[in-house]
Amino acid sequence: MTLADALSTPPATDDAPRIEADANGGTFSGIKSTKPITDWSNIFAEFDLDPDVFEVVEDTVRMSKWQQSKRLENGDRDIIWLYSYRGSFRRRSDRLDLPALHAAARQRKPRPFKPADSDRVTVVVLSDVQAGKVGSRGGTPELIERMADTRHALTAHLRVRKPSRLVLAEAGDLFEGFESGGNPMFTNDLSLTEQMDLASTELYEFVQLMQRHGPVEVMAVPSNHTAWRNGKQNLGRPGDDLGLGVHRQVAKLAAASRLNARWNFPRAYDESMALDVGGAVLGLVHGNQFSPGRAAEWWSKQQHGGQPVGAADVLITGHYHHLSVMPTGRNPHTGRAKWWLQAPTLDNGSDWYRNVQGDDSSPGLLVFDVTSDGFDLQSLTVL
Incomplete structure (x- = not known):
């Protein structure tokens, strides 16, 4: 398989976004976007988690990316990048519940x-x-x-x-x-x-x-x-x-x-x-x-x-x-x-x-x- 083939092949994982959490933190997987994620606040909010209470553990984050063809309004096709993330998060040390x-x-x-x-x-x-x-x-x-x-x-x-x-x-x-x-x-x-x-x-x-x-x-x-x-x-x-x-x-x-x-x-x-x-x-x-x-x-x-x-x-x-x-x-x-x-x-x-x-x-x-x-x-x- 060439590098181009690898990049255009979605990762063989469960496609559904998922977060598993307890009082101290948890894991996330299948989080997808069309742009690299640098701010996780909206992701926590979508799963009813307070972004002021939890933070992503940066060194656990793993990203996959691949290309996908998209048809434009004029009938042409364009190539876009898709991103998928998994990793861990924890309760902030300065916000104890x-x-x-x-x-x-x-x-x-x-x-x-x-x-x-x-x-x-x-x-x-x-x-x-x-x-x-x-x-x-x-x-x-x-x-x-x-x-x-x-x-x-x-x-x-x-x-x-x-x-x-x-x-x-x-x-x-x-x-x-x-x-x-x-x-x-x-x-x-x-x-x-x-x-x-x-x-x-x-x-x-x-x-x-x-x-x-x-x-x-x-x-x-x-x-x-x-x-x-x-x-x-x-x-x-x-x-x-x-x-x-x-x-x-x-x-x-x-x-x-x-x-x-x-x-x-x-x-x-x-x-x-x-x-x-x-x-x-x-x-x-x-x-x-x-x-x-x-x-x-x-x-x-x-x-x-x-x-x-x-x-x-x-x-x-x-x-x-x-x-x-x-x-x-x-x-x-x-x-x-x-x-x-x-x-x-x-x-x-x-x-x-x-x-x-x-x-x-x-x-x-x-x-x-x-x-x-x-x-x-x-x-x-x-x-």
Whole structure:
């Protein structure tokens, strides 16, 4: 076959124009024109897709062209070129459809979990979600998928644990913010209001899931990423934290929805809090109050000064993004050891820290039980 024959032979494909799409993008084929296509807006519009939301992935586009004879009005014949296109398209990274992403995440299959004992208070530590952050583990779509997978795992865990009560300890940095300091290398993919909207949605999803397995006590503390700031300067009281503001709005929605959940906040000028769950007193603080590895020293001073976490048997912290479990001190009344639990993160990665320190942490949800004998070390797991 000569080159002229090849050019005059239509490609052996399905001639019907077709687009296959989901919330994140899709493929197209059989898109024909008499001129080369450089603007895809009209093509998206013809298939009821918003050209402001989707974009063509340029390096996937393949074009076929061939000649076709056309009779003119005077009876003569003319040769015209025809073009056919196929390729892929995707949702624009700057236009995320949060409801569609949540709907897709809910369709993800749950992961199995091993059975364990019942008659216990199960504590779930939600730490450093940093909604809106972009890192090496992705952006908002990946975070929503990760959170959905984590809730599936938590559902399986609670079904076999059968707790009598539950605690959701939110250890801070619920969303990323823009004035938290540090040395971020990447940009956020959500505005501040969108970050707060996503954070409230995820928080509500966790409370709604957990209260199906028993009454829920929610603990919330202020943190550096969600602080009310002007640049690096904190404004107002610790209780004016924007993350706590998200909690208060979710608490109103939970009450209106008659969820079996109750919120516990620090006092307006406090950054930490404690909650007695029967077998142990839980203390919660974000962790930006002390240097790395200095939690036990900070905690001992809080005990000496009669601060909220001074009476705690278990101190839960976030901020440092990695799992750490350490016994430190002893309760003089029960004789049982006190424990410091540093929670892992659920964020998209702290790459600036990895590039500086050469260290990274895997995402996860810290879960443990409290029984009448206190903190159950054997129950501790990361989902």
